[in-house]
Amino acid sequence: MKPKVAYFTNIAPHYREKLWLSLANDLGVEFHFYFGYKPNQSIKSIDFTAVQWKDLNNQIHLIENIEVNNTLVYQSKVLREVLFKKWDVIILLGNARIINVWIAAIIARLKGVPVVLWGHGLYGSEKFLKKTFLKTFLSLANVVLVYGEFAKNLMLKEKFKEKYVKVIYNSVNYEEAKSLRNKYLSDNYYQKYFNNDHKTLIFIGRVTKIKKLHLLIDTICTLQQKGKFYNLMIVGDGEDRQRIENISSRLEVKVAEVIPCNQFFSS
Numbered sequence: 539m540k541p542k543v544a545y546f547t548n549i550a551p552h553y554r555e556k557l558w559l560s561l562a563n564d565l566g567v568e569f570h571f572y573f574g575y576k577p578n579q580s581i582k583s584i585d586f587t588a589v590q591w592k593d594l595n596n597q598i599h600l601i602e603n604i605e606v607n608n609t610l611v612y613q614s615k616v617l618r619e620v621l622f623k624k625w626d627v628i629i630l631l632g633n634a635r636i637i638n639v640w641i642a643a644i645i646a647r648l649k650g651v652p653v654v655l656w657g658h659g660l661y662g663s664e665k666f667l668k669k670t671f672l673k674t675f676l677s678l679a680n681v682v683l684v685y686g687e688f689a690k691n692l693m694l695k696e697k698f699k700e701k702y703v704k705v706i707y708n709s710v711n712y713e714e715a716k717s718l719r720n721k722y723l724s725d726n727y728y729q730k731y732f733n734n735d736h737k738t739l740i741f742i743g744r745v746t747k748i749k750k751l752h753l754l755i756d757t758i759c760t761l762q763q764k765g766k767f768y769n770l771m772i773v774g775d776g777e778d779r780q781r782i783e784n785i786s787s788r789l790e791v792k793v794a795e796v797i798p799c800n801q802f803f804s805s
Contacts, residue, residue: 574603632657659689745776
């Protein structure tokens with residue numbers, strides 16, 4: 539019998555479709571995906587009605603995300619699935635603010651089921667109490683999957699054993715991204731876009747308050763006042779996009795552009 543793995547996450551982001559398909563089609567493991575959805579979410583979801591998912595619907599499970607003040611705090615069905623079904627491994631969202639993740643991890647460990655937490659790990663800016671809180675949360679896992687070497691090194695400094703921290707980056711479809719880059723971008727793309735020869739700084743990611751992207755604009759302006767000129771391009775979307783656009787538009791000289799990824803590649 540194939541080992542069964544349950545993966546519980548907040549949404550099914552389109553940029554991870556290739557990864558999910560690879561896992562779903564793995565002949566050696568039976569993967570089940572549990573995820574939430576909301577109509578106004580800014581990240582496009584995987585289209586599970588597409589032909590490539592036709593024979594995999596029994597591995598796809600929609601759950602309800604329960605939010606308070608636009609913050610995910612609980613997910614339905616997760617505890618029931620962990621408590622009453624037999625799994626060989628469970629993968630949980632590495633977000634300490636979600637109540638059921640703590641409970642599900644503890645239940646799984648008591649049942650002898652290995653727990654994997656997939657998330658950011660440590661950011662490096664945490665004060666003592668918050669760091670202690672996050673370290674306690676991350677210690678619930680047998681393995682922690684993080685997005686980069688920076689997060690891994692932070693955890694190693696906090697005495698986490700290296701074999702328990704794995705870097706998997708953000709699981710984007712690299713081959714597709716490389717193809718789009720080769721197709722749309724030329725050597726002088728940014729010179730044409732900004733109509734100057736200044737070097738261009740690029741941020742690609744979610745436009746959220748926690749990223750503090752206004753500091754990038756402030757830095758560009760400070761450098762400009764010192765006679766050092768740069769362009770700034772922010773590629774992405776999110777809750778803070780309008781505020782960042784407003785900050786940029788108030789500048790006497792427009793040095794920043796905020797555009798969603800789909801517009802970036804069609805511009």
